[in-house]
Amino acid sequence: GNSxxxxxxxxxxxxxxxxxxxxxxxxxxxxxxxxxVQYPGEGLQLLLKATKADDKGSNKGFEATYRxxxxxxxxxxxxxxxxxxxxxxxxxxxxxxxxxxxGLGTSLAVNP
Amino acid sequence: DTAVSQTPKYLVTQMxxxxxxxxxxxxxxxTMYWYKQDSKKFLKIMFSxxxxxxxxxxxxxxxxxxKSPDKAHLNLHIxxxxxxxxxxxxxxxxxxxxxxxxxxxxxxxxxxx
Numbered sequence: 094g095n096s097x098x099x100x101x102x103x104x105x106x107x108x109x110x111x112x113x114x115x116x117x118x119x120x121x122x123x124x125x126x127x128x129x130v131q132y133p134g135e136g137l138q139l140l141l142k143a144t145k146a147d148d149k150g151s152n153k154g155f156e157a158t159y160r161x162x163x164x165x166x167x168x169x170x171x172x173x174x175x176x177x178x179x180x181x182x183x184x185x186x187x188x189x190x191x192x193x194x195x196g197l198g199t200s201l202a203v204n205p
Numbered sequence: 206d207t208a209v210s211q212t213p214k215y216l217v218t219q220m221x222x223x224x225x226x227x228x229x230x231x232x233x234x235x236t237m238y239w240y241k242q243d244s245k246k247f248l249k250i251m252f253s254x255x256x257x258x259x260x261x262x263x264x265x266x267x268x269x270x271x272k273s274p275d276k277a278h279l280n281l282h283i284x285x286x287x288x289x290x291x292x293x294x295x296x297x298x299x300x301x302x303x304x305x306x307x308x309x310x311x312x313x314x315x316x317x318x
Contacts, residue, residue: 125304131246136209136295136309144304180246186303192253192261193307198246 095120099183099196106173106203114168114199116157116183124187126150126159126166131180131198140168140181173203208232211296211310218286219318225282226313228296236260237279238307239271240295248295254279255301286317 100115118126128140128150141150146161155170168181183196211228218224230237238261239251253261254273268284279296296310 127306129307136297136311137248137307138309139306142304142306182248188303192250195248198248200246 095124095185095187095194097183097185097194097196099181099199101197102180102200104199104201106201108175108203108205109172110203112168112170112173112177112201114181114183114201116166116168116196118164118166118183118185118194120164120185120187120194122187124185126157127184127186127193128155128157128166128168129182129184131182133179137182173201175203175205177201178203209296209298209308209310211294211313213313214311215314215316217316217318220286220288222286223282223284224286224315225280226294226296226315227278227280228310229278230296230298230308231277232298232308234298234300234308235276236299236301237273237276238295238297238299239279239281240297240309242293242295242312244292252279252281283315286315288317291315291317 096119125144127142129137130140131137141152143150143159149158157168180198182198209230236255238253252271257273270282273279293312297307299307
């Protein structure tokens, strides 16, 4: 079946450090891939997405590339800020029952 | 103008009580969802409605009953609340489609004592 595996947290970084949060997936067909972010006390919101192989999604300095050969969609940011402290969720939609498949979430804390 | 709004935001109640959470979206979407998030941030879909029709009904105790009076509203009623029901419940909506974004409400923090 379809599944998403993302690296466990928590991840703690200093401001301006480089961030990578790994996400790999298993899916039939050609899923769409997403990163959602949840800031403290809020609901989830879309950070970026990619709908086909080799697409790169980007937003707020974050990037992720849809790699079909490695079934991965790793999230990266070159220089994190304290305001990036949040929980990040990788997700895929393969069309089965219109259900999004979610990773477990990775908590990121950025210290000044 | 809030896109997906849910009420109440905080709810503290005793075991055995019945409570409801209401949700409304003003985005014109055809699909609405209820998610449950536990203390470890694990996100689990409970229900989904498309044009008022139930399309996803995960393994959820039948004490939980969703109701969609129209496309813009999806309410969640919980009977006989238990301690394990304590969680954050998120309402969300989207337009049906593989690549479409899901928009979440701010959550309803339910604490059962």
